[in-house]
Amino acid sequence: MTAVRGAALRLEAVSRRHGGPGRGTVALDAVSCVVPAGSFTAVVGPSGSGKSTFLRCAAGLDRPTSGTVRIGSTDLGPLSEAALTRFRRDRIGFVFPSHALNLVPSLNVEENVVLPLVLAGADPADERVLARGQELLARVGLAGRGGQDPAAFSGGEKQRVAVARALVTAPEVVFADEPTAALDPASAELVLGLLEDAVRIDGRTVVMVTHDPVAAARAETVLTMDGGRLR
Numbered sequence: 001m002t003a004v005r006g007a008a009l010r011l012e013a014v015s016r017r018h019g020g021p022g023r024g025t026v027a028l029d030a031v032s033c034v035v036p037a038g039s040f041t042a043v044v045g046p047s048g049s050g051k052s053t054f055l056r057c058a059a060g061l062d063r064p065t066s067g068t069v070r071i072g073s074t075d076l077g078p079l080s081e082a083a084l085t086r087f088r089r090d091r092i093g094f095v096f097p098s099h100a101l102n103l104v105p106s107l108n109v110e111e112n113v114v115l116p117l118v119l120a121g122a123d124p125a126d127e128r129v130l131a132r133g134q135e136l137l138a139r140v141g142l143a144g145r146g147g148q149d150p151a152a153f154s155g156g157e158k159q160r161v162a163v164a165r166a167l168v169t170a171p172e173v174v175f176a177d178e179p180t181a182a183l184d185p186a187s188a189e190l191v192l193g194l195l196e197d198a199v200r201i202d203g204r205t206v207v208m209v210t211h212d213p214v215a216a217a218r219a220e221t222v223l224t225m226d227g228g229r230l231r
Contacts, residue, residue: 007070008173008205009035014067016053026174027053028064028107029228035173035221038203040196042216042224045225054225055209059092059175060084069126072172079201093166093204095159095195097181103150110146113137113164117130135163140194155185158218163194174198176208180215192218 016028027050028215037040045051054064058069060076069076071091079087088094094104103112111124114133118124137146140160150158159179166174176195180188198204208219216222224231 003168006037006072006131007034008037008039008072009033010068010070011054011058011208011228012068012070014069015058016050016057017065024227026059030067031228031230032067033223033230035205035206035207039221040199040206040219040222041208041221042219043207043223044211044213045211047211049211049225050228051225052064053228055152055175055207058090059094059173070097075108079199089119090169091172093171094177095166095174095176096099097161097164097178098155098159098183102165103158105150107148107150109148109150109153109161110134110137111167112161113146114149114168115165129130130226132168136168138168139165141190141207143231146220154187156183156190159183159187159191160194163198164192166201167198170202171204173205176206176209176210179208180210181213188212188215 006169009032012030013030013032014028017024017026017163019025019172031054043051043054057064076084096204110133114124114129117129122129133146137143140158140163142157179191183191195206195208196218
């Protein structure tokens, strides 16, 4: 018998309007869905369909105009801005488009990976923090390169570092926004494999927005956005 998985992410009638009443644009229109824990979900749709707004509302980066977003048992709506920032830092991982550069150029690669732990108050010199950074760099195929400058890395290598950083806090959900954009096919394959491993090996939940049908085909479930609605 297949085990029933709980919900890692739940949206209930979530709408997001840009602009003033009567003259604004509806980016999301009463979207409801449930993403099971330990699953890999892709969100696809044409440009302007609402998929990026879906991700930003689901991840607590934008507040919906109406509706409810829950990650695990936590309703994001009542959280103050400070509490929401802490929640994102401690319980959500993010991978942004590769062309957005993801990494802090003033930090070396290992410091970039452990940055969420340091922001949460960990000592960057703590052996456990260092070990966690090294563990994840090895996981993404970059063992021994933690002391290097991100500028020395290729786009695909930087994106692998970004995946390592997204996983460093063992988050409940990893949100990936066009994680293979601007990557060559081999680098894209590596990044998608790392996201799959996060689900398969670690039991993480991954929600990925993508325009790439090849990337979307790697997910267990594909949600299609059109005109701000799921279809």
